[in-house]
Amino acid sequence: MKGSFFCVDNYIGLRYNNITDSDISDGDLAVEVFILPESSERGALTEAVFYILLSLYTPMHGYGIMQNVSRLSGGRVNLGAGTLYGALNTLLEKSWIHALQTDKDSRKKEYVITPLGQTAAQAEMERLKELLENARQIIGGQLQ
Structure with missing residues (x-):
């Protein structure tokens, strides 16, 4: 499952992708959280x-x-x-x-x-x- 979600009201974004690394079982998600810049x-x-x-x-x-x-x-x-x-x-x-x-x-x-x-x-x-x-x-x- 690939996609992205942005909760921009508080300037936090979330992207997720399936992890394909052999160390991790299928279906686990990798999560990347980042801060979007303030309006100013x-x-x-x-x-x-x-x-x-x-x-x-x-x-x-x-x-x-x-x-x-x-x-x-x-x-x-x-x-x-x-x-x-x-x-x-x-x-x-x-x-x-x-x-x-x-x-x-x-x-x-x-x-x-x-x-x-x-x-x-x-x-x-x-x-x-x-x-x-x-x-x-x-x-x-x-x-x-």
Whole structure:
């Protein structure tokens, strides 16, 4: 049995694989536990990446993502094809999104956010909430 599980809310991940070493009986699992970096160490998401992740809560193909990002941002963020597909490849490498199986005849590939990507989007939302609250305290305090 091969696979992985990530409990990213507390930044702990778990990967497991069958052990094939002759010293250990079949069916025993090897467990690797690792700590994922805190949100501040990962850095802020770019606005474009954040909107791409938000868009992919619903499966979409590239052109649909470009349209949805523009709509969500009120037209402020307009992605070119090169920028979009570069970001999609990075998100695929991070396992934040997944490419869905499509018909062999279809040239359009659909993407959807993964649980790990949802956690990254939620962490960014929390970071932005904190940023906004800090600004409200400082700027709001000066305006009163």
